[in-house]
Amino acid sequence: MDYNSIRKTFLDYFESHGHKIVPSASLIPNDPTLLFTVAGMVPWKGILQGSEPAFAPRVADVQKCIRAGGKHNDLDEVGYDGRHHTFFEMMGNWSFGDYFKQGAIEMSWDLLTRVIGLDPNRIVITTHISDDDAANIWKKVSGKDTIKLGDKENWWSAGDTGPCGPCTEMHYIVDENNPDPDSRMVEIWNDVFMQFDRDANGNLTPLPKQNVDTGAGLERWAAILQGVRDNYDTDLFRNIILATQEVVGVKKNDENTPSFKVIADHLRAVGFAIADGVIPSNTDRGYVIRRILRRAMRHGQMLGHRGALLSKLYPVLIREMGDAYPELAAAEKRVVEIIQNEENSFADMLQNGMKLLDAELPKINNGVLSGDVAFKLFDTYGFPLDLTQMILRDKNISVDTDGFDRAMAAQKERSRADTKGTRTLWESQTQLHATDDVYKYAPDENMDSRVLAILRDGEFVQNASVGDVVEIALDKTNFYGTQGGQVGDMGEILRNGETVMTVTEAARANNIVIHKGTLTADVAVGDTVRTKINATVRQQTARAHTATHLLQAALQHVLNDDVAQRGSKVSPDSVRFDFTFGRPMTDDEKTAVEKLVNDWIAADMPVSHEEMPIEAARKRGAMALFGEKYGDVVRVITAGDASCELCGGTHVYHTGEIIKAKINKEKSISSGVRRITMSVGTLAE
Ligand SMILES: [Zn+2]
Structure with missing residues (x-):
């Protein structure tokens, strides 16, 4: 059974059992404590904890997940075995106060044995020691006794207090005679029963609404149903690896297999994350994706490949997964452009950084690379620390990470001292x-x-x-x-x-x-x-700048013509706009302004960039900024019939390029001056 059939079988089964089927939520979670959606339950956290109403009593989905960076990190393991992934798909069915243990266990067993035909004798079930209900239900449903385990294995909680409860896990015996239990069996499904609320004293009170949260790893099901031990030998990964062989011009063999696995895995993480709006950067989730992308390039280099790799493979990802995830194809142009940009800017640095590292290797005698060299690789060649560690791992060399941190702190201190003085130094260069x-x-x-x-x-x-x-x-x-x-x-x-x-x-x-x-x-x-x-950053800034002009025009429409700009900061995909207005805006006004800006974006109006004498611009009615000095020849930026402004900034050529605008905040910064912060582009999406 191939991937697409497994997804369909799972969802069809739960649909026929009264579940509402929903598409995967974004990899960017609506939860500031997480970098990525790390599990199927993340999008439903509010419902499961009772802070949001459930939109249906029964739901099923296949959720995109990434575990890389932060405390959920499988990055270093990828490639060296058959089971680790940074990106994976989690199938799940959910009961929000509807069925409980009986229903969940019956359906899990029915789907595993009758529908997809797994051998019941190879399925091993665990339950929590306190959960006689679940053990009795299993006995009735399957005739099986369960293995009873403690809190570590079979108890779920979101934290020290709040919803919690026992879970029951289904494992499948894949290698009967293997003495190592982790190799003998694979966990294929986990049903969590959110039964209690735990207070600060540790007392458990039954929840008024008991929920079921289940998770089944699609990659593991695929391996079992296709009779392979290694997830990377399943159809989806086989096809990506075949395409990678074409691009790098090297065949997979015993020695280079980890590189092919890493590239296949990282293609999925990078491709899906960027399609969902992550932009590679130096902070947070943007940096996680940049690191993953650079690791993939290093593995391409180990296979003898130079330059662009994942951008060439992205169409293969669409071919393999685009039916289940239409967002991949919808974002193709943007994703390929962003990946290409990253790959272009890192390609030379990777070659040059490797030269430096090769020159340093003979100087190492205690098996530890100095923090200063690791920092130089980071600072000059863009090698994330974990990339350097990954490169040295095969040579049994570690990195002095304390020394690295010290070098980083010293650099920050230097640049803080630098930025003060340099402007005056430049201004002194009158010649x-x-x-x-x-x-x-x-x-x-x-x-x-x-x-x-x-x-x-x-x-x-x-x-x-x-x-x-x-x-x-x-x-x-x-x-x-x-x-x-x-x-x-x-x-x-x-x-x-x-x-x-x-x-x-x-x-x-x-x-x-x-x-x-x-x-x-x-x-x-x-x-x-x-x-x-950097064309990507330029485009992000251009769309933010044109959006700023539309925002000013929309404010004048909705509030009054006297609204005037008092300052602005235009950054990639984000806008800060200060304007004169005597009171807080109402919610209706904010909605109306945001809607007007988005209507203008949707109308995809042409944006003209013209140079003309200042008198001609004035005649045309171009808006000039208070207190700003202009030369004799000025640039006039005109967005359809919405806005006409004197402006020296860089802009898009059609308002549709802005994609979307979203007002995040409106507040007072001084008497009579308000500040709006707005996101545009993929950030607003
Ligand atoms: Zn402007």
Whole structure:
């Protein structure tokens, strides 16, 4: 039975038993304490704890889950056995105050033995020592005695207090003669009976509404039903591994199998997470996904492959899983673009970082890589700590993580001290040419630039070396340096096609664009280089900026024409907008503003970017900002018939590119001035 048939069989069974079938919830949970949806129950937590009403008494679904990062972490195990995954699918049926132990046990047994035809003699059942009800029901339903275990194995609770109860697990004997119980049996289903409320003194009171929460791992079912021991030998993974062989041009063998498994697993985690709106970044879940993606690239490299890998395999993921998860195909263009971007920016760093690491290896004599080297790999080459650890694991070398933490803390301290002084240092360079940055409006333009100045550790230098944290001024650039409330671009500086600097921020001092970041090669004043912005971040910022204009127009429509901008901060996919208005907005007003902005987005109006003399712009009625100085020639950004503003920022070309806008907060910041924070794009979705 293949994956698609198992999912269908499971859902069909519960639908015919009165369950409402719902699609998987997002991998981004509605729960700030979790990075990802880590189990099938996560979306139903509110209902199970009684804080949200149940929308149906019986529900069944197949939930996408990720366990990587934070306390739920299987990342390091993936690839080295047949059972670990960072991404997996959890099938589950739920009773919200409807059936309880009898119903749950009957259906589990019926589905396992009659419907999918597992051998009843190979099924082993455990129950909690206190739960005679469940043991008696099992005896009646299956004729079997259960194995009675303690709290560790068969008791579930969400925390020290609150809902809790016994559970019953079904295991399947896959390798009868294996003396190791973990290899002999596989857990295939867990039915949790949420029976009690536990108070602070440990007293158990029966819950007024008793719930059932079950979870069955789809990958394990597939392995059993397809008669294989290793989840990665099932149809879904076999097909992904076949496609990977094509892309890397190497066949799977005993030695390189872990790499193929890691790539197949990581393709699912990265692909599904980005399709659900995660954007690789340096924090939180964005960093988990970036780490997973970089690990996959390292395994591609071990197979002799260079450059893009997961972006090439994503269509295979759609082919294999797109029927069950239509969101994969719907987001294809965006996901591939984001992955490509990540892969492009890491490809050179991976090669160069490996060179550094190879040079360091002979110097290690106690089996421990120094924290400073690990930090240099992290800071200069973008190697997450766990990637370095993964690379060294095969060589039995560990990393001095305390030393790594110390180096990180020292770096933070340095950069805190740095940011204070550098603007004045740049402003003192009066002989320096203003940066020609018209190319910020033509980010794909390939032109040669010259390095004019390099600032390192508070001093202007002629040369700087790989690993140095520097600020660089060029004669020309495509980078948008922070200005007018819009944050600057990120990206790279290249020389002869090779990255020489990763730019984490483009700032401005007077008319000079300052590229801040870390060198990945030696650079000297006078070098000829090219600039390459991070297109994903640029697009996220552009849609936030155009959305800011729409927000201002919508506020004027809904509130009054006197609403005026007092300040703004436009970041990737997020907007902070300050405006004059004398009282809090009502909920109706907020809804109306948000709706108007989204109507304009849905109308996909063209956005024109024009340069014209300021008089012409005034005649057209373009809105200018209070207190802002404008030159003789100005840029006018016009979004359909909704908005026309003088603005030097970067914008989208159609309002539809904004995708969606969502107002998060509206509050007072000073007398007569209100602040709205808004998300756009995939973040708002
Ligand atoms: Zn603007």
